[in-house]
Amino acid sequence: MNQSSPEQPFQVSYISQAIHDWVSRLGSAWVEGELTSYDIRGGHAYAKIRDLEQDASLSIVMWRSVRERLTEEFRKGDRVIINAKPDVWVKGGSLSLQVYDMRHVGLGTLLEQLERLRRKLADEGLFDASRKRRLPFLPNKIGLVTGRDSDAEKDVRRNSELRWPAVQFRTEYARVQGDNAAAEVLAAMQRLDADPEVDVIIIARGGGDFLHLLPFSDETLVRAAAAITTPLVSAIGHEADRPILDEVADLRASTPTDAAKRVVPDVAEQLDLVTQLRARIRRHVTELVRVESRRFEDLRSRPALANPSWIIDQRGDEVGRLATRGSELMDWHLRRASDEVSGLGHRLAALSPLGTLQRGYAIVERVDGAAPGLVTTTSGVEAGAKLNIRVTDGRIEATVE
Known part of the structure; x- marks a missing residue:
């Protein structure tokens, strides 16, 4: 590399190219580590590999031609060995390892521990659907646990207020990554659970890689989340390798925005629903009145109601005939009884000592x-x-x- 001076400094592109040229002379090597992220874009694989013992990681790139040649499938958390060559991207000045081969060593240590914990909690019944509580239709106040000035907080509040402008929040800020994140999230969640005005709690974070989401699989936090009495929504925003908190929460939202939509009803939709229901009730009542009116008219048109006196005339003649018949029967019975009494009198007189x-x-x-x-x-x-x-x-x- 040529000499430089304050009067003749090197350009950034020169230094970047020099570093690239120097790194390019390095040979390839086999490297062992754990994949903390693994994404496929345009057929190429972009990932990060982490040292198994030290807190160090590097970006890796595997072009489509190499990835399609492999016989194994890979995912975040896998423990792998790679054959790679260091490379520097001149334009961005970033160092990465260009992968020529990748093989599984075994399940990543962290992922293996999480899977054991997941099975343990599942066996205890903490994931059972019967434990899930129904969210309130319209919460009086929403408890929100999130990072300070985070996009997750903005997404939840903005989408909630768009759906129901009068919605109320009580926000408890906590770290959402790092060593103290699990303890801070747990304390914030328990403070909200103790507030009788909070009807539902949302724990929100805007996604992240595998390591950043580890606090949300902390056993102490997960057990505390299962023990609270307020319905809990987990909105960590990560689809693959879901944190264990998602499993014990009463509802899992794919993103903070989705959490707002699942917790807060849309006032416009509800007003439209009320309008539809009122229209249905009006149609039903109108139809009911129409049917009953027609039935009433049918009843009025019957002879018994159209000319009520006919039944009096008809029944009057019948009553007269029955009265005459009754009088005749009574006279007949009286005559017959009189004859019987007279006969008995004669018989009695004949038998009397007189x-x-x-x-x-x-x-x-x-x-x-x-x-x-x-x-x-x-x-x-x-x-x-x-x-x-x-x-x-x-x-x-x-x-x-």
């Missing part, structure tokens, strides 16, 4: 104290006995001589 007396017979009774009673023989009386002789029209008192 009938015998009328034929000249008499009933003789002894009335003194010796032997009172009916006298049927001459031996039943002696001289001086007092008798009572009953005839048809009275009694005769006599004494035997």
Whole structure:
């Protein structure tokens, strides 16, 4: 490299090209690490590989021709070995490894730990659908846990207020990446859960790579999220390798914007729905009145209601005939009963002792104290006995001589 001076400094492009030329002379090497990101764009693979023991990482690029030649599929979190050559992008001044071969070593250490934790929590039932709580239709106040001045906060608030301008928030700020992120998110979530005015809690973050999202798979945070009583929405904004918090939350939103749409109803949509329902009720009531009116007119047109007096005339004649018939039957029954009474009277008179007396017979009774009673023989009386002789029209008192 030529000498430079304040009077003759190098241009940035010269230095960048010099670094590129120097790095290009380095040979390829086999490197082991863990993929912390892995994206396919235009057939090419762009990723980051992390040292398994030290906190160091490098960007890697694998062109389509190389990727299509591989027989294995790769994803973020995989532990791999790569055959790569260092390369410097002159225009951007960034160092990356150009990959010529990639092979699996095994599941990444972090991902393996997360999978064990995920299975453990699932076995305990923390992911069961029966534990999921229904979100309120229109929350009185929304609790929001997010980073300070974050795009996630702006997305949630803006989309919520567009849907329902009167929506209220209580925001608790916390770190959303780094060593203390899980503890701060947990404390903020519990403060909101203790507020009786907060009806639902949203934990929002605008996505990120695998390492940045690790706090949202922290076991202490996940267990605390499962224990709160307020419905919880996880809006971490990451589709692949979902954080474990997504599994225990009552609702998982794909992005902070999606969380706002799922939690806050659209006032315009609700007003339109109310209008539609009112129109349906009006049509239903109108149709009901029309049907009942037609039924009422049908009833009015029937003879019984069109000319009510006909039934009185018709029934009056019938009542007259029945009254005459009843009188005739009553007279017949009375005559028959009278004849029966007369016959019974004659029979009674024939059987009565008076009938015998009328034929000249008499009933003789002894009335003194010796032997009172009916006298049927001459031996039943002696001289001086007092008798009572009953005839048809009275009694005769006599004494035997």
